[in-house]
């Protein structure tokens with residue numbers, strides 16, 4: 140759920156207002172579904188076409204079908220991992236928090252909301268990557284990428300009850316490049332009570348953008364429940380967030396460039412393994428074997444300027 144402003148906070152006041160207006164125009168956001176730099180967007184679109192062509196050269200031209208995360212923002216895959224196995228991973232996180240604090244990262248900004256496990260591919264093993272062998276999930280990813288994909292990074296985190304809401308817990312779009320998405324493997328159940336992510340549809344996201352609400356990398360305007368409801372009322376917009384109730388072992392896939400917000404659980408905690416995916420010319424496991432697990436460690440910036448790997 141983390142989203143990193145592409146323009147550092149101390150520079151946000153200096154962003155060129157004309158440029159900002161262009162990248163927030165309906166024409167621009169319809170094409171790229173973000174408000175990033177046009178060179179970066181075009182680099183990613185070119186790269187996706189290259190990866191897609193590589194896939195077609197190996198498998199022939201395919202009809203991948205419609206990607207549900209383009210039409211509905213998010214999609215759920217029940218029971219991709221056995222529930223008890225998912226809960227075991229959640230126990231591993233509890234163990235780290237209690238006994239191995241050096242493996243746990245607590246970000247100052249989110250200290251009451253979030254605990255992150257450092258480098259889970261190293262500290263929690265790699266068995267859980269088998270979820271990407273699930274045919275329904277793989278098919279949905281092919282439909283989104285129109286080709287193969289790689290694990291750009293893997294993270295694991297626990298969200299906690301807190302009344303102090305910040306950053307990703309407000310309504311926002313991640314402002315990530317086109318053809319990127321996130322997979323969540325749920326290690327605990329999550330409902331409206333226990334921290335299920337809230338989403339808006341692509342159509343509602345577009346309506347909010349037209350009215351001037353982006354919740355993007357320019358920062359300042361991200362609103363919580365009350366603020367966004369006032370904004371909706373003022374601009375005569377629908378406010379109809381949706382979420383999925385999930386159980387341990389379920390997977391959700393989402394397009395983080397549509398409006399969404401993290402929700403703090405009211406009780407207990409919510410554990411998730413998070414995978415950020417980019418297009419790739421060869422399958423993810425081949426790429427990971429080549430580059431090693433350190434290549435998929437969570438880092439900043441969250442995506443490369445040039446997505447092509449050597």
Ligand SMILES: [Fe+2]
Pocket residue numbers: 140141142307311312313395399
């Ligand atoms: Fe996010």
